[in-house]
Amino acid sequence: MSDPEVGETGLGPVGQHVVFENELVRVWQIELEPGQTQPLHRHDHPYLVIAVEEALNVIETADGRLIDAPEPRGSVVFRDPGAVHKLTNVGGTRYVSRLVELKNG
Template identity: 30%
Template sequence: MIRPLASLTLVLVLATPVRAQQIFNFDAVAAAPTSHQVLLENESVRVLRVTIEPGATEPVHDHAWPSIMYFEKAQAITYISYELKNGLPVEARRIDAPAETLTGAVSSPPEGLHAVQNRGTETFTALRVEFKPQ
């Protein structure tokens, strides 16, 4: 009985540093694929359809490139920003935005770690055009 327990302890001790040093891919398509569908991608742009169901919060992700976001069906949202601490995302701030403020198109520089919660009663939908460096 002691031998299996010792083996388990050794495995846990050896695995811990690897897990702590793990590097995560926070790109929107990799980290939040349910809410970010690629409609078009080439060497210049990536076009995403962003959908978030009512009451849902998408996973933490980022956008490495400048972009334009066009709101198709805005809903009240909470924008949650994150910071990395010891390699893991930690919530830093929440901003509530009513649906009325999310109209038309907005431009954005590269966007750090964040998640969006749909507080509305319908699906939030938007198009995001990301501009890759040339």
């Protein structure tokens, strides 16, 4: 089994570090200060994003498309796997979330 924080494709991890993992789920911590970007990465599993501290984010896909992704505190978003993208906090507040990968999904 590979280390989820290293990556096998040259892409970055989906979060800064894993805060919990078992055979069913992997939970990542994501923190982005204003102007900070989570590097280009790919989600290999379906996942939920739970905003702990809200921010105005922009998703940039591998082909250069920009998608506004505001995340109010307490919001929950489900996304399918496969997309290669990066996430940038374009707002003026720190963004904190938990990303829950569904490993058997």
